[in-house]
Amino acid sequence: ENYHTILAENQRLYNEVQELKGNIRVYCRIRPFLPGQNKRSTTIDFIGENGELLIANPSKQGKDGHRMFKFNKVYSPAATQAEVFLDIQPLIRSVLDGYNVCIFAYGQTGSGKTYTMTGPNSVSKEYWGVNYRALNDLFDISRNRRSTFSYEVGVQMVEIYNEQVRDLLSNDGSQKRLGIWSTSQPNGLAVPEASMLSVKSTSDVLELMQIGQANRAVGSTALNERSSRSHSVLTVHVRGVELKTGSTLRGCLHLIDLAGSERVERSEATGDRLKEAMHINKSLSALGDVIFALAQKSPHVPYRNSKLTQVLQSSLGGQAKTLMFVQINPDVESFSETISTLKFAERVSGVELGAARSNK
Ligand code: ADP
Numbered sequence: 001e002n003y004h005t006i007l008a009e010n011q012r013l014y015n016e017v018q019e020l021k022g023n024i025r026v027y028c029r030i031r032p033f034l035p036g037q038n039k040r041s042t043t044i045d046f047i048g049e050n051g052e053l054l055i056a057n058p059s060k061q062g063k064d065g066h067r068m069f070k071f072n073k074v075y076s077p078a079a080t081q082a083e084v085f086l087d088i089q090p091l092i093r094s095v096l097d098g099y100n101v102c103i104f105a106y107g108q109t110g111s112g113k114t115y116t117m118t119g120p121n122s123v124s125k126e127y128w129g130v131n132y133r134a135l136n137d138l139f140d141i142s143r144n145r146r147s148t149f150s151y152e153v154g155v156q157m158v159e160i161y162n163e164q165v166r167d168l169l170s171n172d173g174s175q176k177r178l179g180i181w182s183t184s185q186p187n188g189l190a191v192p193e194a195s196m197l198s199v200k201s202t203s204d205v206l207e208l209m210q211i212g213q214a215n216r217a218v219g220s221t222a223l224n225e226r227s228s229r230s231h232s233v234l235t236v237h238v239r240g241v242e243l244k245t246g247s248t249l250r251g252c253l254h255l256i257d258l259a260g261s262e263r264v265e266r267s268e269a270t271g272d273r274l275k276e277a278m279h280i281n282k283s284l285s286a287l288g289d290v291i292f293a294l295a296q297k298s299p300h301v302p303y304r305n306s307k308l309t310q311v312l313q314s315s316l317g318g319q320a321k322t323l324m325f326v327q328i329n330p331d332v333e334s335f336s337e338t339i340s341t342l343k344f345a346e347r348v349s350g351v352e353l354g355a356a357r358s359n360k
Contacts, residue, residue: 007048007052024291024294024295024322024323024324024348024349024350025072025073025091025321025322025323025324025349026071026072026323026324026326026345026348026349027071027072027073027074027075027084027087027088027323027324027325027326028051028053028069028071028073028074028075028325028326028327028328028342028345029074029075029079029084029112029116029325029326029327029328030044030047030074030075030076030077030328030329030330031077031110031111031112031115031327031328031329031330032077032078032330033077033330033331037331038331041058041331041332042330042331042332043055043056043057043058043330043331043332043334043335043338044056044330045066047074047076048074050070051070051071051072051073051074052068052069052070052074053068053069053070053071053074053342054066054067054068054069055067055068055069055335055338055339055342057335058332058335067339067342069342069345069346071326071345071349072349073087077330080126081116081119081126081127081128081129081133082126084116084130084325085130085133085134085137088103088130088134088323089137091103091321091323092134092137092138092253093137093138093141094251094321095138095236095238095251095252095253096138096141096142096145096149096151096238096240096251097249097251098240098249098250098251099251099319099320099321100251100252100253100254100314100315100318100319100320100321101251101252101253101254101315101320101321101322101323102253102254102256102312102315102316102320102321102322102323103117103130103134103253103254103255103256103322103323103324103325104256104258104287104322104323104324104325105117105256105257105258105324105325105327106258106261106284106324106325106326106327106341106344106345107258107260107261107325107326107327107328107341108260108261108262108327108328108329108334108337108338108341109228109260109262110260110329111327111328111329111334111341112327113257113258113260113325113327114129114227114257115129116129116130116325116327117129117130117131117255117256117257117325118131118132118209118257119131119132130255131209131234131255132202132205132206132209134236134253134255135153135155135199135202135205135236136202136205138151138153138236138238138253139153139200139201139202142240147243148242148243148244149240149241149242149243150240150241150243151238151239151240151241152198152238152239152240153198153199153200153236153237153238154196154197154198154199154236154237154239155169155196155197155198155199155205155208155234155235155236155237156169156191156194156195156196156197156234156235156237157169157194157208157212157232157233157234157235158178158191158194158232158233158235158311159216159230159231159232159233160230160231160232160233160283160307160308160311161226161229161230161231161276161279162275162276162279163279163282163283163306163307164177164307165177165178165179165180165191165194165307165311166178167193167194167195167215168211168212168215168216168232169194169195169196169197169208169211169212169215170195170215171195171211178191178193178194179191179193180307180310180311190310190311190312190313190314191311196237212232212234216230216232227257228259228260229259229260229276229280230259231256231257231258231259231283231308232256232257233254233255233256233308233311233312234254234255234256235252235253235254235255236252236253236254236255237250237251237252238250238251238252238253252314252315254312254315256312258284258287259280259283259284260280261280261284261337261340261341261344262337263281263337263340264277282305282306283306283307283308283309284344286302286305286306286308286309287306287308287309288344288347288348289302289305290302290303290305290309290316290317291316291322291324291348292347292348292350294316294317294322295348295349295350296350301316301317303316324345324348324349326341326342326344326345327341328341328342
């Protein structure tokens with residue numbers, strides 16, 4: 001009814017701003033209610049087929065109580081891991097043609113970032129997240145191309161915690177801080193000291209994920225707590241040699257599970273928590289600024305403002321392709337975090353619709 005007027009108006013605005021848009025895709029994924037949560041108290045009012053998302057403010061009635069967002073895609077809570085992967089598969093495969101690709105998961109803690117990127121467990125293939133599926137797919141395609149190309153795949157995994165970069169694949173579990181090379185070369189190694197493991201099969205991948213998990217837990221009592229406050233970056237380097245000509249191409253895929261985006265009340269956090277919160281804030285807003293500058297084709301892109309953007313510098317911008325999974329919780333308690341998450345996503349996608357404009 002009313003939604004259709006809102007949708008039509010927003011579609012028109014959306015089309016207008018499309019031209020301004022950079023090459024970032026934003027896919028919003030809504031986490032299902034967890035067992036025990038009251039399914040009726042949700043902020044999700046409407047999910048359109050073309051990426052529209054209408055959020056209801058639980059404390060306001062009527063039109064003023066609604067905010068419309070528009071992304072490249074919005075997944076309903078029922079979307080499966082396989083469905084989500086199918087949509088990003090072409091992007092993943094382009095790495096074998098020499099492209100640089102960055103895939104992020106952004107959202108508050110508990111919104112499903114790790115579920116999307118890693119999955120709830122690695123045992124059952126059905127629940128595999130993007131990381132496993134991506135590597136698996138790269139192996140499949142490179143096998144299919146073996147009469148024309150010879151590919152090598154190397155993987156690095158680092159964690160960025162409190163603006164320090166650490167290796168997650170070192171075999172001695174050392175928590176050595178790593179330096180970042182200022183690289184403006186496409187496909188340049190930003191963190192050359194981080195261990196690079198060569199992978200040839202899915203079982204190699206499962207093994208390295210385990211090493212990464214184990215190293216991530218070092219020095220922290222609660223893995224979940226630590227991982228929600230650090231960014232983890234899995235980088236897949238691909239080198240392909242065309243057999244006929246001997247020419248070489250390189251592609252690079254970054255799979256990033258970002259720290260939780262929740263705003264921490266300054267008055268409540270002290271000591272380490274406050275420090276962590278400030279670092280997270282700084283790096284997520286630096287990421288937003290970089291993507292925004294790229295989308296606006298700004299001559300100055302502020303990569304230097306955080307370790308995260310420095311590590312990713314050579315894979316953000318230029319010919320690189322960027323996709324962000326914006327994860328949200330469906331419950332009313334998360335309303336204000338959901339709105340701030342979606343506003344961030346709206347900003348990086350370069351498409352801001354503002355309040356639903358049905359009454360103009
Ligand atoms: P985050 O990484 O953002 O902190 P998690 O990925 O750990 O969040 O998800 C929080 C909880 O919700 C976990 O128990 C996870 O298994 C569950 N969950 C998240 N997304 C989904 C989904 N799409 N389907 C089923 N369960 C999910």
